[in-house]
Amino acid sequence: MKSIKNDFPNPVLAEGRDDYIPGCYFYTHFEEAEISITDDSIDIPLDYKLVCYGLEQLIVNDQAKVVVNVRSSAASYSRMVVFDNDNQKITIRIPKYGVIRNIEIQGFIVANTVIENFACPDEFNPLYFDRETFEIRKGDILATEDIKTIFVDDSELEKPISSIFNISCNEELKTEIEINYESEKIEIYLNPNLNSLYRHFINFNKTGSLRRYANAIIVYPVLVEIIGFMRACEHDTSAEYDHFKDLRWYRAIVKKAEKYDYSFTEPKMSDVAFADTLLKDIASDAMQSFKSVLDQEANSGETEYLGGAD
Known part of the structure; x- marks a missing residue:
């Protein structure tokens, strides 16, 4: 367990980690059926789910941002997409022929400013972080998720996920x-x-x-x-x-x-x-x-x- 915690200098909300109490979670979500293709782009409607009052308040107060890393390694395509603080939905528009083989999507919550005494009272796991506070730098990761992969096929007619x-x-x-x-x-x-x-x-x-x-x-x-x-x-x-x-x-x-x-x-x-x-x-x-x-x-x-x- 300790080796997992050494990945970050501060508590991070993520599946597979127990920095937070059960019931707190963060993840992004999309429906394959809602992905559309135009003449020039692949459009992916994306939203995120967050249950953690402490992190929610950081976003409301513009101290943290929800961002998504979108990349296609085979095509050297990579960009960061930022959610508006008051909106949990966004449409990611990707150049249609700018990606090859697959599109990888991973969501994060990152600090938008220095936070000197970061804490999520009653939401940190008390076994590790009982009443502790942390100094957070701008850009530090506060929450993350596993990578989601969308497979792309150049011969596709209807969707980029599963070719006909x-x-x-x-x-x-x-x-x-x-x-x-x-x-x-x-x-x-x-x-x-x-x-x-x-x-x-x-x-x-x-x-x-x-x-x-x-x-x-x-x-x-x-x-x-x-x-x-x-x-x-x-x-x-x-x-x-x-x-x-x-x-x-x-x-x-x-x-x-x-x-x-x-x-x-x-x-x-x-x-x-x-x-x-x-x-x-x-x-x-x-x-x-x-x-x-x-x-x-x-x-x-x-x-x-x-x-x-x-």
């Missing part, structure tokens, strides 16, 4: 690639060789710089075929295809089609163009990401050559 595509390796596959429409997600099976290449490009240089390019190669043609299949389903008046219409991937694409005023029975664009629209111009984005990597490699080589000449 599931890409996996099938060692018994006799062709390079196969797809299955029967599940809640569109199952894309790759043979071992193609899967190895796909994973290599997804994790290229550990930066994800070619992730969009790799997804375009695999997902784009699959979605083109899916759209053609859906048009056939919508034209067929029998009940043969009805069970597909209840699947998550089918409903997700229909929902997006409504947003773009697209009709499967009377389409105003080709399957290729509509697939590119659904994937947010993935064709040009993928080629641009590939070009950027090539340019970086070329510039790196040129710099090395010129340096050697000097």
Whole structure:
């Protein structure tokens, strides 16, 4: 127990610590169903719950702030978001293509000023902090929580949490690639060789710089075929295809089609163009990401050559 307490010079309210009495808690919260995607951003409505009178009063008196650290390590994206003192809700807006693989969210309560005699009477655990006070510096952590992770998929159509595509390796596959429409997600099976290449490009240089390019190669043609299949389903008046219409991937694409005023029975664009629209111009984005990597490699080589000449 003592080793846990050595992490901070003052009592900290957090799950797994007993600096405070039972019944005191702090955490942030979001609902995956409420996360939305615009053309440019991922919007996450977030709120926090705090039960601790002493810390609540620090926030009311502007002596402490509730802040959230939002980061995506693979993309070197990181920022701090601060709640208004009189509002326990906030919407975090993240650049849509500024994050890769996952988004990590962690809430804190931090001191907003120097507090010379910090105490939470009757709320500190009396076994450790009976009538003690602490000198708090500006920026000191007063409460924290475990990291929450939202997984991001570049091939996502509806939400950034769980893609309608599931890409996996099938060692018994006799062709390079196969797809299955029967599940809640569109199952894309790759043979071992193609899967190895796909994973290599997804994790290229550990930066994800070619992730969009790799997804375009695999997902784009699959979605083109899916759209053609859906048009056939919508034209067929029998009940043969009805069970597909209840699947998550089918409903997700229909929902997006409504947003773009697209009709499967009377389409105003080709399957290729509509697939590119659904994937947010993935064709040009993928080629641009590939070009950027090539340019970086070329510039790196040129710099090395010129340096050697000097």
